[in-house]
Amino acid sequence: MRKCVSDAGHVCYLCEENCPTGAIELIDGEVVLDNDKCIRCIECTHHCPVGALKRIDIE
Numbered sequence: 001m002r003k004c005v006s007d008a009g010h011v012c013y014l015c016e017e018n019c020p021t022g023a024i025e026l027i028d029g030e031v032v033l034d035n036d037k038c039i040r041c042i043e044c045t046h047h048c049p050v051g052a053l054k055r056i057d058i059e
């Protein structure tokens with residue numbers, strides 16, 4: 001689990017909305033990644049406007 005670190009606590013949901021497999025869920029500002037659903041396409045990192053998801057371990 002990784003904290004969304006966008007400005008002023010704003011959560012844009014772009015990562016969640018652009019994940020093709022539903023692997024990301026935003027819960028109380030926390031990015032929750034389901035490793036079983038993640039296909040490592042890195043769409044989430046491409047869509048995050050503040051680069052917060054670069055620190056998520058997508059391996």
Ligand code: SF4
Nearest residue numbers: 019038039041042044
């Ligand atoms: S890398 Fe994983 S979590 Fe990110 S958009 Fe792709 S499937 Fe979803």
Ligand code: SF4
Nearest residue numbers: 004006012013015048
């Ligand atoms: S795309 Fe980035 S800024 Fe937007 S909710 Fe996801 S982690 Fe936060």
